[in-house]
Amino acid sequence: MFNIGSFRTQTCGGLSRRSFLQLAGSVPLAMGMGSTALASASRAKSVLFVFLWGAPSHLDTCDPKPDAPAEYRGPFSVIPTRIPGVHFTELLPRIASRSDRFSLIRTHATTAPGHPDGGTVALTGFPELPVPVQPNFGSIVAKARGNQGALPPFFSITSGMLADAGRRIEGYGGGTLSQAVDPFLVGCSAAGEIKLPALQLLDQLNPLRIQDRRQLLTQLDTATRQFEHEQQVGWTRNMKSGYDLLLNPVARKAFDLTSESDKTRARYGYTTFGQSSLLALRLVEAGVPYVQLNYSRHPEAMNPGFELGWDTHIYNFELLQDQHCPTLDRAFSALLDDLYDRGLINDTLVVMMGEFGRTPKITPNAARDHWPPCYFSIWAGGGVQPGRVIGTSDKLGELPLGDVVSPLMVGTTIAQLAGIDTQARAEMNVLSGGKVIDALL
Amino acid sequence: MRCCNSPPRKTSDINVHVRRIHCESITAFLVICSLIVVPVSAAEPVRLTSDGRQKSSPVFRDGDKELVYTDFADATLFQLRRLVLADGTSELLHPKSTSAEFEPTWSADGEVYAHLKLRGVLSIGIVVRDRQGTVLHEIAPGGGFNGYRSPALSPDHSRLLFSYAERGAQQIWSSQLNGDDRKLLTESTGVNNWPAYSRDGRRIVFSSSRDNDFEVYSMNCDGSGIRRLTNSPSQDIRPRFSPEGKRIVFTSHRDGNAEIYVMDADGANIRRITATPDRDDYPEWFPDSRRLVYVAEIGGRHDLYSVSVDP
Numbered sequence: 217m218f219n220i221g222s223f224r225t226q227t228c229g230g231l232s233r234r235s236f237l238q239l240a241g242s243v244p245l246a247m248g249m250g251s252t253a254l255a256s257a258s259r260a261k262s263v264l265f266v267f268l269w270g271a272p273s274h275l276d277t278c279d280p281k282p283d284a285p286a287e288y289r290g291p292f293s294v295i296p297t298r299i300p301g302v303h304f305t306e307l308l309p310r311i312a313s314r315s316d317r318f319s320l321i322r323t324h325a326t327t328a329p330g331h332p333d334g335g336t337v338a339l340t341g342f343p344e345l346p347v348p349v350q351p352n353f354g355s356i357v358a359k360a361r362g363n364q365g366a367l368p369p370f371f372s373i374t375s376g377m378l379a380d381a382g383r384r385i386e387g388y389g390g391g392t393l394s395q396a397v398d399p400f401l402v403g404c405s406a407a408g409e410i411k412l413p414a415l416q417l418l419d420q421l422n423p424l425r426i427q428d429r430r431q432l433l434t435q436l437d438t439a440t441r442q443f444e445h446e447q448q449v450g451w452t453r454n455m456k457s458g459y460d461l462l463l464n465p466v467a468r469k470a471f472d473l474t475s476e477s478d479k480t481r482a483r484y485g486y487t488t489f490g491q492s493s494l495l496a497l498r499l500v501e502a503g504v505p506y507v508q509l510n511y512s513r514h515p516e517a518m519n520p521g522f523e524l525g526w527d528t529h530i531y532n533f534e535l536l537q538d539q540h541c542p543t544l545d546r547a548f549s550a551l552l553d554d555l556y557d558r559g560l561i562n563d564t565l566v567v568m569m570g571e572f573g574r575t576p577k578i579t580p581n582a583a584r585d586h587w588p589p590c591y592f593s594i595w596a597g598g599g600v601q602p603g604r605v606i607g608t609s610d611k612l613g614e615l616p617l618g619d620v621v622s623p624l625m626v627g628t629t630i631a632q633l634a635g636i637d638t639q640a641r642a643e644m645n646v647l648s649g650g651k652v653i654d655a656l657l
Numbered sequence: 658m659r660c661c662n663s664p665p666r667k668t669s670d671i672n673v674h675v676r677r678i679h680c681e682s683i684t685a686f687l688v689i690c691s692l693i694v695v696p697v698s699a700a701e702p703v704r705l706t707s708d709g710r711q712k713s714s715p716v717f718r719d720g721d722k723e724l725v726y727t728d729f730a731d732a733t734l735f736q737l738r739r740l741v742l743a744d745g746t747s748e749l750l751h752p753k754s755t756s757a758e759f760e761p762t763w764s765a766d767g768e769v770y771a772h773l774k775l776r777g778v779l780s781i782g783i784v785v786r787d788r789q790g791t792v793l794h795e796i797a798p799g800g801g802f803n804g805y806r807s808p809a810l811s812p813d814h815s816r817l818l819f820s821y822a823e824r825g826a827q828q829i830w831s832s833q834l835n836g837d838d839r840k841l842l843t844e845s846t847g848v849n850n851w852p853a854y855s856r857d858g859r860r861i862v863f864s865s866s867r868d869n870d871f872e873v874y875s876m877n878c879d880g881s882g883i884r885r886l887t888n889s890p891s892q893d894i895r896p897r898f899s900p901e902g903k904r905i906v907f908t909s910h911r912d913g914n915a916e917i918y919v920m921d922a923d924g925a926n927i928r929r930i931t932a933t934p935d936r937d938d939y940p941e942w943f944p945d946s947r948r949l950v951y952v953a954e955i956g957g958r959h960d961l962y963s964v965s966v967d968p
Contacts (some may be wrong), residue, residue: 282869286846287825291866293891306870306891306910375732381778406710406732482957486709488732490957518779518804520756523732529802530779530822533848537892538713542936546957581802582822582848 260565260598260633262500263357265508266493266548269335269378270515270526271570271591273584275613276536278592279322280305281576284612288576291533302605307541310549311594316603317552318566318596319656323607323616326572326588326623331380331515331527334588336387338571339508341624341647344386351391353627354506356646358397359390360636361505366466371499372399372508373492375523376413379514392645399508400461404492408473408481412461470502471495483550485543488523493547497554500564505634511544515571526570532583555597565598565633567626576613590615593626595656599633606655624650633657702931702962705950706740706747709958713939715951718763718770721944725750725770726952726961727759737761737772740961751790758784760807764814765856765900769793769834771808771817783808783819785834796836807851810834811858816878818842818852818861829863831878842880854878855898860922862886862896862905873907873924886924895939898922899946904966906930906940906949917951919966930964 273290275281280294280303294303297315304312328334333344342350351359358369372378378385389398403411461467473481473494484490489511496509512525517535528535548568555561573591574584590609596602608617628650631641641647706712711729718725721742728738728749737750737758751758757775764770771785776797781804785794798804798821806820806827817832827848832839843849847866854861859878864871873887873896887893891910898905902922909918912929915936920927931937936954943950943963953962 289869291848291869291871291892293870309913478956485954485957486959487711516778518775518781520775520777521733530781530804531806534806534850537894542954578825580822580824582825582827583802 259563259635261563262504262560263354263506263565263567263598263630263634264496264500264551265353265506265630266496266566266568267339267508267510268526268544268568268570269510269512270331270517270528271334271572271574271586272526272540273528273532273536273574274322274587274590274592274609275574275576276305276532276584277308277541278304278320278594279609279613281611281613284576287578288612290578292537299603299605305541307536308545310545311552314549314552317556317561318594318602319600319604319606321593321595321606321621321653321656322590322609323618323621324569324573324591324593324623324626325616325620326591328572329586329588331571332383332385334571334586335378335380335385335515337623338387338569338626339385340387340391341622341627341650342387349386349391351393351397351646352387352389352399352508353630354399354508355390355393355397356627356631356636356641356644357506357634358399359393359644360631360634360640364505365503366464367461367470367499367502367504368400369505370397370399370508371504371506372401372510373404373496373499374401374413374510375403375411375488375513377401377513378510381514381516381519381522399506402471402495404473404488404495406486406488406491408486408491408494410471410473410495466502470498470504473498480554483546483553485546485550487543487547489543490547490550493551497551497558497560500555500560501558511540528574528583529579529585530581530583532574552596561597563598565600565630566596567593567630568595569593569626573613587614593621600656604655606653621653625653629653629656702953702964705742705745705961705963707745707960709960711959712738712952712961714760715939715941715961716761716763717941717944717950719767724950724961725761725763726939727761735759762809764810765812766814769810769814771810771834773805773808778802779804781805783817783836785817794835796832809853811854811878812856813858816858818854820848820850820852829861829880831880840880842876843883851895853897855902855922856900857902860898862898864892864894864896864907873905873920875905875922884924886920887927893918897941899942900944901946904946906942906966908938908940917949917964919949930966 276290282294292305295306295312297304297312299315326337328337336344339352340350354370361369363369378388401413484494496507499507512523514522515525515527516522517525517528555564573587575587579585610617628647629652632652713727715724715726724740725737727735729735735757738747739750740747759773761772768788771783773781774784776782779802782798783796783805786792809818817834819830820827821830826846829843829849829852830839831842845867849865852861852863860875861878862875865874871892871894873893874883874885876883889911893907893909896905896907904919905922906919908915915938917930917937917940918927919930938952940949940951948963948965950963952959
């Protein structure tokens with residue numbers, strides 16, 4: 217029997233190591249839904265969703281307005297892309313030079329003005345209220361695909377559960393489809409060290425250091441003792457599957473970034489996002505159906521104890537030119553190149569976007585605040601026609617001109633390209649009312 | 658020698674500029690804009706650190722013996738690190754600090770230093786300390802989301818420069834070390850940032866986007882006599898006077914990525930110092946005005962390097 221939500225076997229107040237291992241071994245099978253929802257042949261075997269959490273300024277990156285007044289324009293010059301007449305700012309030269317490998321949408325709009333709800337809308341297509349929360353796009357793909365391989369079907373690359381300062385993002389996981397299709401969280405440091413947030417209780421536990429079952433059992437003895445003193449600790453599905461991954465050679469191989477040459481790793485940059493991007497590539501290469509690559513765990517850019525996100529209410533221009541854009545430009549361009557060079561691009565759908573845009577008019581703090589009415593996304597591979605710009609924003613970047621692309625349309629298009637067609641979506645009762653962005657195909 | 662033989666651009670000129678870039682091949686554009694790269698010896702640049710972590714804003718303290726820079730060792734807590742050049746050892750400058758600290762500045766006499774400090778949610782202040790590290794002043798920004806940028810001490814540590822945003826524009830200010838007696842030195846549209854004193858304390862060099870993109874300017878220490886020194890189609894940022902006062906080092910993206918350039922103090926004779934496919938940034942002069950230290954991203958790793966510069 218497998219009871220994900222309530223499993224808790226105790227011996228003398230602690231967990232039974234044997235029952236734990238039995239359970240761990242059963243996780244992949246349990247996650248395999250054997251779904252009949254995958255009704256049509258998918259073009260994208262994998263989806264790689266790059267989430268620029270915190271929301272990048274569209275004017276300072278992929279939708280510059282060099283003719284706008286100074287109070288809108290910003291300090292950056294524009295550079296040509298490979299698409300005639302289309303320019304990016306000078307902060308993204310590598311991505312601009314690869315614009316023939318992706319398509320750009322400049323007419324996104326969302327209804328959610330804040331991060332917690334905006335994040336949920338961006339990841340599910342629906343607001344967090346009314347409950348129940350709808351499933352993350354990745355959970356939909358995971359549900360439809362089931363557990364076809366040795367790895368969980370949905371990874372989220374992050375140092376912990378996505379959260380705004382005070383609370384987690386409700387659209388992080390399975391929602392109405394159940395926790396069984398929550399993402400498996402995996403973190404990656406700037407040095408390429410893999411961290412499993414679900415296993416943080418075990419000091420110095422690194423999947424690459426666990427050489428055999430005996431060694432793992434030793435670690436688990438320690439863990440068991442810890443649990444005896446941590447009665448409030450929840451025994452989650454992620455934690456169980458985390459242990460399972462420690463003994464999974466496919467996972468260990470995917471996690472081992474040192475098997476890549478230094479030249480390859482260097483192209484991504486030795487930054488948290490750079491090495492995380494390489495990890496995302498390796499998970500796709502290993503056949504994981506959905507990988508959500510998060511730029512940061514929190515959206516905030518300057519909060520004590522947080523990584524630097526894209527929420528640049530202050531220091532917008534400094535952070536973009538010094539940190540975010542150089543990091544993103546290097547990592548994402550390397551990721552695109554390797555998807556092409558390794559022959560993965562046709563089978564992999566890549567989507568990169570934030571949860572909204574940022575104010576076109578520069579704020580009194582010489583920065584940019586939240587701007588839900590207009591923002592951009594980048595799409596590549598998996599059936600998307602590259603080298604195109606879908607839609608345009610007005611001369612100040614305040615509103616889309618023409619048809620608006622909603623987060624629900626993003627999710628619907630992802631699902632469609634992943635082989636989850638209208639009927640399959642209806643059977644799963646997800647993405648109701650969503651339309652495919654036909655202009656991408 | 659200037660990169661492009663064009664007058665300072667007006668707002669409306671940018672379309673012309675974009676069209677020009679678009680019509681020509683990128684290669685041709687780079688050839689037109691390329692400047693003579695100053696040759697350096699085979700042993701240069703000299704690598705000063707080897708951890709490869711992200712770092713920024715190196716400055717000298719105690720003559721040419723030690724550098725202090727911002728170390729991004731922890732993605733959630735960037736701190737100031739002190740590097741001893743003689744043996745390459747380093748340690749955190751304030752190991753007990755639990756707040757992010759960055760952008761250090763030292764007075765030329767070595768008596769006072771200052772840095773930015775993350776005080777709370779989207780709130781960044783300036784901390785001024787004496788030679789021993791004792792806090793002399795903490796200057797809080799205004800309420801709400803607010804922060805100072807780029808503090809710079811006068812050579813005799815009588816004044817403090819910083820960049821601060823109000824009413825949509827970011828200006829350069831001067832104040833006493835406790836933040837009192839604030840004087841607005843720039844009054845333009847756009848972003849004015851990265852101020853730095855000349856060694857005699859009479860001139861200030863900085864970058865401004867008042868003419869569309871970031872260019873280097875200089876002005877008297879009271880804000881008068883502003884002169885534009887560069888004119889390139891991309892960012893010219895983080896200028897620093899050489900200690901002997903004759904030259905200015907800065908970062909420019911004019912060749913397509915961040916490289917280090919040096920020019921005379923009047924903006925003439927621009928020459929490129931670094932030439933790599935990756936980012937070279939955050940330049941600072943050695944006290945002897947003959948060498949530079951900077952952060953280079955080589956092979957995806959960020960380290961401090963030094964390079965000689967012809968007198």
